[in-house]
Amino acid sequence: MNKFVCFFLFAAFNQAVYASVVITGTRVIYPADAREVSVKLNNKGKRPVLIQSWIDDGDVKAKPETIHVPFVLTPPINRVEPGKGQTLRISYTRQTLPEDRESIYWLNVLEIPAKDPALKQENYLQMAFRSRIKLFFRPTKLEGNANDTAKKIIWRKKGAGITGKNPTPYYASLISITINGKKIDADMIAPFAENTFNISGATGEKISGIYVNDFGAIVEFESQIN
CATH class of the missing domain: 2.60.40.10 (Immunoglobulins)
Structure with missing residues (x-):
């Protein structure tokens, strides 16, 4: 808020x-x-x-x-x-x-x-x-669970940054992402859209972060980088 x-x-x-x-x-x-x-x-x-x-x-x-x-x-x-x-x-x-x-x-x-x-x-x-x-x-007939959205993001390396693609019909309300100890603020990713985050110099095969669910709770997630 x-x-x-x-x-x-x-x-x-x-x-x-x-x-x-x-x-x-x-x-x-x-x-x-x-x-x-x-x-x-x-x-x-x-x-x-x-x-x-x-x-x-x-x-x-x-x-x-x-x-x-x-x-x-x-x-x-x-x-x-x-x-x-x-x-x-x-x-x-x-x-x-x-x-x-x-x-x-x-x-x-x-x-x-x-x-x-x-x-x-x-x-x-x-x-x-x-x-x-x-x-x-x-909408009433969306598939999946909105609270799982951040865990379903597909992460890919892109130049000096990393791209997160949201394959779900829900908004992913990210707060931050971290790769090998390098942490940056992250933005919301719209349904079926992708955002690129500049996290220059960070290397690794895994990404972690935190997001906000429907209840306003701060939740951690971890994903592979493709």
């Missing part, structure tokens, strides 16, 4: 500011036959917050009012009191999406904290925090 500082209200800063809204889960899985899925938010802070939520199709800079995605999210804006929660409901509009593989979108949650009345006479910095997590749309 990524956090972004979205805007500043004042230039002088005299107080630490932290995100207080917590999203339950690190990803959303939407089965194609589901009527809706829900995402729970909790305000762990001591002040009320205004929450704006939306779904984008990959453009992190796109404004919510310009985005067109095959989902409806409610409520798009809501106030959450301290210690309370809010449930976001996501429903699929039945717009045609590929049936032979997953599609990916992103859920955005923008937290705008209330002004602290105790500091109304002072200059201070106030920030809005944006959280963004993956939303996977999953």
Whole structure:
């Protein structure tokens, strides 16, 4: 889950500011036959917050009012009191999406904290925090188990790097890969696609790494390099 500082209200800063809204889960899985899925938010802070939520199709800079995605999210804006929660409901509009593989979108949650009345006479910095997590749309008749995807990647040497080919209909959410002690960050590999990773100087016949499964758990894997 990524956090972004979205805007500043004042230039002088005299107080630490932290995100207080917590999203339950690190990803959303939407089965194609589901009527809706829900995402729970909790305000762990001591002040009320205004929450704006939306779904984008990959453009992190796109404004919510310009985005067109095959989902409806409610409520798009809501106030959450301290210690309370809010449930976001996501429903699929039945717009045609590929049936032979997953599609990916992103859920955005923008937290705008209330002004602290105790500091109304002072200059201070106030920030809005944006959280963004993956939303996977999953057709109902895909073969295999999504949680085994990273273990099925086919690895091949390619020049100074290594190429991973994903032969499954699921996204492989890699975090890192390691060859002979050389470790690098790794990107997600789309269904039926391949990525090349620059891991120059690393030699060996085996590759290991870690990935994130459907439950948000960090899982290790090991594979042969062809």
